[in-house]
Amino acid sequence: MYGFLPRLITPPEILVPPAARLHRLAGPPVEPAPESAALGLSLPRVDSPELFQAISQPAADLVANGRLAKVFVDRRDPDAPHVAFVNGNFIRNGSTPDAAKYHYLFGREVFQIPEDLDEFNRLTYFTAGPKRYVAGVLHSYALAGRPPVLGIQFYPQDVIAEEDLRDAVLEIAGQIELPGMALAFVQTGTQQTTARVASDLAGAGIEVLTLDDILGSVTYIPLNQAEAWGWLRIFPTDPDELRPTDIVVLDQLPLDLSVVAGVLTRAVQDTNSHVNLKSKERNTPNAVLRDAGPEHPRLAPFADTPVRYVVRGDDFVIEPTTAEVVAAKLAERLDRPVVQIGWEPEAELRSYDEIGQRSAAETLAAARRYGSKAANLGFLGHRQVLGRAAQAGTPSARLGYDLTPQGFGVPFQWYADLVAHPPNAALRESLDVLIGREAAGDLAPRELRDLVAAVQDAFLAAEFPPRQLETIRARVDGLGVKRLKVRSSANAEDIPGFDGAGLHDSYSVRTKIKDVPGQTCIVIEEQDDGGESKRKVDPRALGCALKGVYASLWNKRAVEERSFARIDQRSVAMGLAVVPAYDSEADVVANAVVVTRVLNTDAVYGYSLSIQQGNNLVTNPDPGTHSELTIAAFLADTEPISFTVTRFAKPTASGPARTTPVLASDQLTALVDLVRTIERAYCRARPGYYPGPCSEVTSDNTKPRSLDLEIKVLADGRFVVKQVREFGGR
Structure with a gap:
């Protein structure tokens, strides 16, 4: 599989529009095989394993398995199509020319095609047929329990019609003779269907496979x-x-x-x-x-x-x-200095709309007082981002509902006040012991577990400072909901170089359950009706949930991750993000995580989507389950988005995997459009997130950072964007 290159220094002899986007072969530069030096740029046949090895490169795309070589078919004369295989290791004047990297420039040099780049892309990828040109790759796969497979693949966004697909595959296959390798057409976009032509392909000995089939057989x-x-x-x-x-x-x-x-x-x-x-x-x-x-x-x-x-x-x-x-x-x-994570004092509880009253950039900066999770919810609800249904012209107004939840943030100061409250001496003592022993670096895992348990028990037994719980309760009553979530918003969470994903706990609250002075709070492991396994507080009263989230700042894994990241444990603090239960209006039918790049490759342009049916989590899936992994491939907003399912979801441990996507195509398209809106707004509000124009941030898979979003899909079709954070991995 291969993707778009968003910017290219254009060779002077080729006239290409300045904003050129060219398709390129996936994979890092490699030293060419010695045999390739004697080969030309273009080959009419691939008739030996040695030849395929010489012209191909190691795959570094969605399935980093096997090798890749490009293929080009000139079909301007449909009665006499010309197939040419690209020598990706071709050397001219000591280096690999662009004609060996890009279909368009290969076509210009070898076939003297007359079109400019935009017209070539339109004709080659975004025209169903009849096709003037066909651009694809050969991808070899080593699969368990079967002979090697050579897949003929087209770009994920290619809207090629079935009959043109069949003809192109047969034309390419007719020029391949690799003993011991089975030929297959591998579908890389859900629109590349073969229902009408599968028998024709089978008659030629060509299997039809999906990337899910491939990954299911890769060891x-x-x-x-x-x-x-x-x-x-x-x-x-x-x-x-x-x-x-x-x-x-x-x-x-x-x-x-x-x-x-x-x-x-x-x-x-x-x-x-x-x-x-x-x-x-x-x-x-x-x-x-x-x-x-x-x-x-x-x-x-x-x-x-x-x-x-x-x-x-x-x-x-x-x-x-x-x-x-x-x-x-x-x-x-x-071997690096211990880092202190600072925060700013703030006395007031504020709704996300209040946090977002100023500019989008200032809203993100509120993380210094409320933590990134709460501040980022204010950012998502900002009128320059998703806005509210009552704010004309915003995405929420266009859809007729709020895309991100209401609620409020509790500042770090309230955590510090609870710890410092005089009756909580046992809590302070247990924290001092844990932090001191951890800093000494001599804690065995079991000792750390026991010290963490003592700290968390002390939090669950702690007393709130005067009026603190009552003030939060009044805000909760103002939300007018029966159930809500108290979520972590720590200062050591969603910060540059340390996102803290999954380290802390969220707890559900039933607002009718009243807090009883001196009541005992406990944390239990429980599965809900949807099969979601998680920690819950008992009773599910507001006070227990607040203290439970505070205690989760000291989860064993959170302490370990901060220690590994060289974060001063004494400098951490917990803010809170309070939101109504996500399924208050309708049942949750899917959970989605979207990362605004295609992970594990720089050569495929778009987003990575993990989607799970029901309320089972993508981020912390129940054992024996896994989410659907879909690649949304796109470049410009004017081009169609293609969706490639590389693995179907397995919603329950005891049930089978799905054979169809969790969400319909129109839902996926709406989801991607929503995330593109958020990423562009984030780029504008966060200096340093992206070095180029924010209009290009969604289509640059080489950007230094990306966003990681969690989104719920409700039974009535609504989206709930529950959080956004920066992500530095690739």
């Missing part, structure tokens, strides 16, 4: 390419015993995984899960190996020994090292 899936040194722990029985010097092999990914040096799981992971996003942020290796286990021949010899672990695009490496090297590598990662 190894790299999720974050990096290297680490640590002790290899295969299927550890107690995750609480894991350390930052451990490389863990797991069956299922636990919801609360400690900080570890690297991860390898047997079960498929959600690409947009908190664990994978944290792996990307920390740059620690993470991959899936479907046959991983204690008896795996590449893993078993190294169990409980120090190893070097490397996740590459094509394979992983486990090799021996020493305990001294492991200790030195951890010390090297931690």
Whole structure:
């Protein structure tokens, strides 16, 4: 698969519009194979494995498996189409020319095509047929339990009609002879259907596959390419015993995984899960190996020994090292100053609309007082972003409902006041012990767990300062809802270099349950009717929820992540984001996480969408379930968005995976348009987020940062944008 290149220094002999967008081959530059030096730029046939190897490059796209080579078909004379394979390793004057990288420039040089770039793109990708030109790739796949497959693929946005698709595939296949490899057409966009022509393709020995089919047969899936040194722990029985010097092999990914040096799981992971996003942020290796286990021949010899672990695009490496090297590598990662996270005093509770009364930029800056989660909810509701239904001209007004929840933020000062409240001496003492022992660096995992439990018990038993709980209760009563959520909005959360995703807890409140002075609050693990497993407070009174979220600032994993990031534990504080329950108006039919780039590649332009049916979370999925992974490929707003499902959702552990997308195409399009609006507004409000014009931020997959959004879809079709944060991983 391949994508758009948003900007290109145009060769002087080629006249290309200044705002050119050219399709390019995915994959990093590689040294060409020696045999390719004797080959020309264009080849009429691929008739040996050696030739394919010579003209192709390692795949580095959505499926980093196998190799890629480009193909071009000139169909201006439909009775005599010309097929040409591109030598991606062709060298001219000591370097690879652009004609070996881009379909358009290849066509100009080899076939003297007369169109300018915009016309070429329109005819090649955005015209169903008849096709004047066809541009695609050959992608080899190594699949489990079957011979290698050579996939013929078109760009995800290509709207090619079935008959033109069939003709092009047969024309390309007719010039390929690779013994031992099965030929297939691989659908990369849901609009690339084959219902009418599948029998014609089958008659020619060409299988029709989806990327979900491909990924379902791939044994190894790299999720974050990096290297680490640590002790290899295969299927550890107690995750609480894991350390930052451990490389863990797991069956299922636990919801609360400690900080570890690297991860390898047997079960498929959600690409947009908190664990994978944290792996990307920390740059620690993470991959899936479907046959991983204690008896795996590449893993078993190294169990409980120090190893070097490397996740590459094509394979992983486990090799021996020493305990001294492991200790030195951890010390090297931690050899940086401890950072204090400041915050500003603020006495007032404020609604998100009050937080957003000034400019969008000033609204984001309110994170210094309320935390990013609360401030970003104010930003989302700002009239320059999504606005409110009552504000004419805003996206919410156009849809007729508020796209982001009402509610209010509780500032950091209120957390500090609770900790400092004289009757809470036991809380302060337990915090001092935990922080002091953690700073000394000699805590064993079980000791940390016990100290964390003592701190959290002290928070749950703490007394509120005078009038604090009553003031919050009055604000809650003003919302007029039966159920609400109290969410974390810590100062060590959603900040540059540390997003804190999934470290803290949110708690539900039933507003009719009254707080009783001196009541005992407890935290329990519970599954709701939709199968969502999470921590809940009992009773579900407001006071218990507030104290539960405050206590979650000191979750074991949160302490470990802050320690690994060299954040001063004494400088952290918890703000709160209070919102009505998301399903107050209608049931939740889907959860979505959108990252505003295509993860794991710079060559496909668009967004990554993880979508799960019902109220099961994408970020912390229940064991045995996984979300649908869809790539929304687009460049300009005037071009159609294509949706490529690379894996269908498995909503429940006991049920089967879906065979159709969770959301309809029009819902996906509306969702992407909504997120593009948010990202452009964020770009305008946050200096330094993107170095170029904000009009281009949605179509630049090489941007230094992106956004990570969580969105719920209700049964009545409404979207609820529940949060937005910056994300620095790739």
